[in-house]
Amino acid sequence: MARILIAEDDPNTIKLLNYRMQSMGHETVSAIDGGKALEMATKENPDLILLDIMMPVMSGVQVLRKLKFQDETKNIPVIMLTAKAQEEDIVDALKAGAVDYVTKPFSFAELAARVNRVLASRS
Amino acid sequence: MLGAIYTVISLQLLILATLFYLVLHRVIVRLLEHRAERRKQYFEPHVFNLLNNPEATEPLERSPRPGDRNLVKELLLQQAVQLKGEERQNMTAAFENLGYVESEISALHSRRWWRRLEAAINLGIIQSQVAISFLIGATKDPVEDVRLAAVRALGQLNNPWGLKVLLNAIEEGERWTGSNIVEVLIGMGAMVSPEIVSRLESTTNVNARLLYVRLCGLLRIPQAVRRLCLLLDDADKETRISAARALGQIGDISAVESLISSLDDESWEVKAQAAKALGALGDVIAVEKLKEKLSDKNWWVRHNAANSLYQLGEGGVEVLHKTSASGEGLSSIVAAQILAERALGV
Numbered sequence: 001m002a003r004i005l006i007a008e009d010d011p012n013t014i015k016l017l018n019y020r021m022q023s024m025g026h027e028t029v030s031a032i033d034g035g036k037a038l039e040m041a042t043k044e045n046p047d048l049i050l051l052d053i054m055m056p057v058m059s060g061v062q063v064l065r066k067l068k069f070q071d072e073t074k075n076i077p078v079i080m081l082t083a084k085a086q087e088e089d090i091v092d093a094l095k096a097g098a099v100d101y102v103t104k105p106f107s108f109a110e111l112a113a114r115v116n117r118v119l120a121s122r123s
Numbered sequence: 124m125l126g127a128i129y130t131v132i133s134l135q136l137l138i139l140a141t142l143f144y145l146v147l148h149r150v151i152v153r154l155l156e157h158r159a160e161r162r163k164q165y166f167e168p169h170v171f172n173l174l175n176n177p178e179a180t181e182p183l184e185r186s187p188r189p190g191d192r193n194l195v196k197e198l199l200l201q202q203a204v205q206l207k208g209e210e211r212q213n214m215t216a217a218f219e220n221l222g223y224v225e226s227e228i229s230a231l232h233s234r235r236w237w238r239r240l241e242a243a244i245n246l247g248i249i250q251s252q253v254a255i256s257f258l259i260g261a262t263k264d265p266v267e268d269v270r271l272a273a274v275r276a277l278g279q280l281n282n283p284w285g286l287k288v289l290l291n292a293i294e295e296g297e298r299w300t301g302s303n304i305v306e307v308l309i310g311m312g313a314m315v316s317p318e319i320v321s322r323l324e325s326t327t328n329v330n331a332r333l334l335y336v337r338l339c340g341l342l343r344i345p346q347a348v349r350r351l352c353l354l355l356d357d358a359d360k361e362t363r364i365s366a367a368r369a370l371g372q373i374g375d376i377s378a379v380e381s382l383i384s385s386l387d388d389e390s391w392e393v394k395a396q397a398a399k400a401l402g403a404l405g406d407v408i409a410v411e412k413l414k415e416k417l418s419d420k421n422w423w424v425r426h427n428a429a430n431s432l433y434q435l436g437e438g439g440v441e442v443l444h445k446t447s448a449s450g451e452g453l454s455s456i457v458a459a460q461i462l463a464e465r466a467l468g469v
Binding site: 013106107110 | 167171174201202204205206207208209210211
């Protein structure tokens with residue numbers, strides 16, 4: 001069982017991801033904007049972060065850069081959540097240190113496979 | 124005196140009544156919101172259960188409250204729009220089992236156009252094959268927004284009929300707004316590419332051809348490159364401009380030679396677009412010809428040529444530095460300008 005931080009500004013997406021991650025046996029916490037995501041990542045020290053690219057206060061890529069800059073969060077793996085049209089942002093995120101990305105709309109099977117792969121390599 | 128007192132008292136009573144109404148209204152709204160939130164929390168776990176078992180609709184059908192049916196529909200739609208794959212198919216089955224597909228199909232015949240629009244949008248999200256023939260009918264709706272929503276929904280169902288309707292509308296040039304058509308076609312994705320390339324080859328309608336060229340660029344259809352290169356020699360200037368732009372957007376280097384030839388076009392707009400496209404294609408064989416265009420009499424041509432030289436990397440940047448240092452007229456000015464802009468990160 002892992003602790004997963006879901007950083008996403010759409011409450012419906014948070015509910016969906018909570019449901020999926022919890023059905024996989026993981027514990028979840030959520031943040032609704034980039035600022036809170038950074039704060040929660042530092043406070044909760046999750047095993048994995050699902051990070052939306054487009055968020056208020058601070059974008060996903062900005063949050064990622066700050067996470068990689070801080071000693072206490074730089075080793076937390078991050079999977080970006082992105083819409084199909086955001087290809088340039090995906091490249092920026094991967095360059096900034098994201099380990100993977102998932103495009104919306106979600107396939108549960110794909111999401112589960114990517115999360116499991118990242119958690120397995122971390123453990 | 125009595126009249127004045129009476130007036131003051133009446134005004135005070137009116138203000139009190141208004142305040143009372145506002146407070147009461149706020150309390151009622153809060154209560155209704157709270158109730159709706161509780162109903163939502165009751166239904167949400169059952170909605171999530173449907174993701175794995177679309178037959179498990181009984182808890183959602185049980186509630187007798189009139190507003191709940193719409194609430195459940197909204198919850199289902201909110202989740203369906205975020206999903207693909209097996210879970211999405213399960214949601215579609217759940218919509219069918221709960222009777223929402225039938226009710227939205229009925230709503231396609233509503234007298235209120237906004238309800239027909241909502242129904243077409245919802246059927247696109249629901250993605251039930253049962254709705255196809257009814258959506259095809261809705262592509263003839265008198266309201267353009269409804270027609271577009273029906274076409275978009277058919278695209279989401281991967282049904283080619285919507286594409287045919289739109290492409291025929293392009294040829295007919297009536298009843299549809301061009302920018303709306305482009306937006307919907309782009310939203311349909313890769314399924315439209317073969318048909319657009321085929322129509323680009325065959326159409327004789329100049330306006331339709333311009334729209335197809337634009338779409339080829341926006342959708343980055345590599346199969347259109349050969350035809351677009353031929354269109355760089357078209358008699359119509361707008362066609363040549365659009366073809367050069369589209370080739371830049373597609374980014375296929377097989378177009379480089381044709382675009383280099385277009386740098387000698389009689390129209391400055393074509394030359395400027397060709398110069399810009401060559402930067403996007405990134406092939407260094409364009410450096411020499413772009414260098415010539417640094418002294419073109421038109422500012423846009425010079426500017427785009429200089430920009431593209433910078434984009435072509437070391438060879439192009441070296442040309443810019445030498446030209447800037449030479450101090451020779453317009454070419455040195457534009458070279459210096461681009462180097463300065465890039466140094467500032469502009």
